[in-house]
Amino acid sequence: MTLPNAPLVPLGWQTIGPFFPRTFFSEGDNDLTRLAPNAEPTAQGQPIILRGRVLQEGGGPCVNAVLEAWQADAHGHFRHPADPNHAKADAGFMGWGRAWTDADGAYDFRTILPGGYTDATGTRAPHINLGIIGSGIMRRLVTTLYFPAFAGANAADPVLTVLPAELRPRLVVQPDGEQDGTPVFRFDILLRGEPHEETPFFLD
Amino acid sequence: MDQLPPDLFGPYDEHTQPQVPIEHYGNTVTRNPRRAPFRRPVTRSEVTGPLDLTAKLRPGDINLAVVDGKPAQGQLIWVSGRILDEDGRGVSGAIVEMWQANAGGRYFNPLDQRDAPLDPNFIGNGRCQADAQGNYGFFTIKPGAYPVPNSNRWWRPPHIHFSILGPASLSRLVTQMYFPGEPLNVPDLLILSIADREAQQRLISRPVPTQQVEGEWLAFRHDMVVRGRHATPPL
Numbered sequence: 236m237t238l239p240n241a242p243l244v245p246l247g248w249q250t251i252g253p254f255f256p257r258t259f260f261s262e263g264d265n266d267l268t269r270l271a272p273n274a275e276p277t278a279q280g281q282p283i284i285l286r287g288r289v290l291q292e293g294g295g296p297c298v299n300a301v302l303e304a305w306q307a308d309a310h311g312h313f314r315h316p317a318d319p320n321h322a323k324a325d326a327g328f329m330g331w332g333r334a335w336t337d338a339d340g341a342y343d344f345r346t347i348l349p350g351g352y353t354d355a356t357g358t359r360a361p362h363i364n365l366g367i368i369g370s371g372i373m374r375r376l377v378t379t380l381y382f383p384a385f386a387g388a389n390a391a392d393p394v395l396t397v398l399p400a401e402l403r404p405r406l407v408v409q410p411d412g413e414q415d416g417t418p419v420f421r422f423d424i425l426l427r428g429e430p431h432e433e434t435p436f437f438l439d
Numbered sequence: 440m441d442q443l444p445p446d447l448f449g450p451y452d453e454h455t456q457p458q459v460p461i462e463h464y465g466n467t468v469t470r471n472p473r474r475a476p477f478r479r480p481v482t483r484s485e486v487t488g489p490l491d492l493t494a495k496l497r498p499g500d501i502n503l504a505v506v507d508g509k510p511a512q513g514q515l516i517w518v519s520g521r522i523l524d525e526d527g528r529g530v531s532g533a534i535v536e537m538w539q540a541n542a543g544g545r546y547f548n549p550l551d552q553r554d555a556p557l558d559p560n561f562i563g564n565g566r567c568q569a570d571a572q573g574n575y576g577f578f579t580i581k582p583g584a585y586p587v588p589n590s591n592r593w594w595r596p597p598h599i600h601f602s603i604l605g606p607a608s609l610s611r612l613v614t615q616m617y618f619p620g621e622p623l624n625v626p627d628l629l630i631l632s633i634a635d636r637e638a639q640q641r642l643i644s645r646p647v648p649t650q651q652v653e654g655e656w657l658a659f660r661h662d663m664v665v666r667g668r669h670a671t672p673p674l
């Protein structure tokens with residue numbers, strides 16, 4: 236007997252398996268700065284490129300992993316009603332993108348440097364949320380990326396500080412030069428490895 | 440949006456979710472962390488998410504069973520249901536992606552090198568946007584079973600892969616839908632990776648009595664509950 240208003244149970248996750256359709260990807264899906272592939276990129280914020288590799292146990296590439304990124308706009312606002320400041324959000328910024336890894340395990344995103352914000356949990360440092368799905372990954376693996384320029388904010392971030400201090404630097408992206416004048420940051424992900432190498436993930 | 444998105448997100452009940460590793464599926468070892476995930480507070484970036492994905496993930500692809508006017512091989516089926524949150528409210532505007540093998544159990548994907556025939560009239564993937572009540576539906580054909588390579592003859596039962604993007608980052612769901620009464624469901628290692636028997640059964644669609652189906656196809660109903668509750672429950 237289900238009582239009135241008794242919650243339903245979320246469905247079980249299952250892996251995407253090895254055959255997630257390539258035709259699901261379109262040009263520009265990995266560009267968070269545009270609302271649509273043919274839209275102009277947002278005029279607000281510092282454009283950046285985020286790139287890295289997804290590696291599996293032993294250090295080999297994790298091929299055909301799907302990465303989904305979500306972040307605030309340059310001022311730390313989300314264009315979503317759960318953000319009390321959503322009316323102030325950048326109307327030209329998508330904030331979401333999807334990338335998939337190639338034979339080398341490599342991925343890249345184009346986005347802007349996110350802003351931080353304060354909510355009931357504290358003051359969030361600028362960050363990008365990343366979800367990873369792939370063959371053999373039965374439930375999405377989630378982690379969060381931080382930027383080296385905000386050491387003070389990172390040290391107070393209510394999510395990053397959940398990690399033991401020695402693991403926190405693992406979630407800070409590394410500056411990696413420029414591409415056509417746009418700063419590049421690198422974030423390699425090791426899905427499984429020795430404790431000091433494996434990427435920290437959060438309970439989804 | 441005709442309603443506010445959910446604002447309460449508890450952790451999953453582990454008994455209702457798959458556990459790894461899974462025998463004969465090496466990637467469930469090499470691609471899953473050793474370290475337990477860290478419990479984090481739920482902040483604004485987890486309860487928000489993109490609401491206007493249709494420009495990127497284009498919907499409108501709900502008939503997989505016909506390509507250029509030519510019907511695909513296999514049993515024509517209509518798979519439909521609702522995307523619901525934990526309060527049973529329809530998830531308005533959710534993006535629903537699906538993909539599957541053809542009637543012979545082979546994927547169109549070039550990575551599937553199995554020696555089973557490809558069907559030129561079956562590509563095998565679709566995407567739609569749920570309506571204001573969370574309804575979705577696809578015309579397709581019933582997929583065939585296929586063996587997992589190097590697995591001591593583990594055959595995957597007929598299944599459809601689903602990927603759902605709801606109103607919050609935390610309402611994301613990737614799952615597989617199975618068919619009622621399939622003998623291969625019983626020993627399937629992916630279904631069995633979920634401990635709770637009721638949660639296993641919820642992965643299996645319900646047959647629609649043929650008298651209730653409007654045309655010459657079989658129909659299956661499959662509601663999919665994504666995470667999220669409302670601080671103010673429905674009356």
Ligand SMILES: [Fe+3]
Nearest residue numbers: 252595598600
């Ligand atoms: Fe499959």
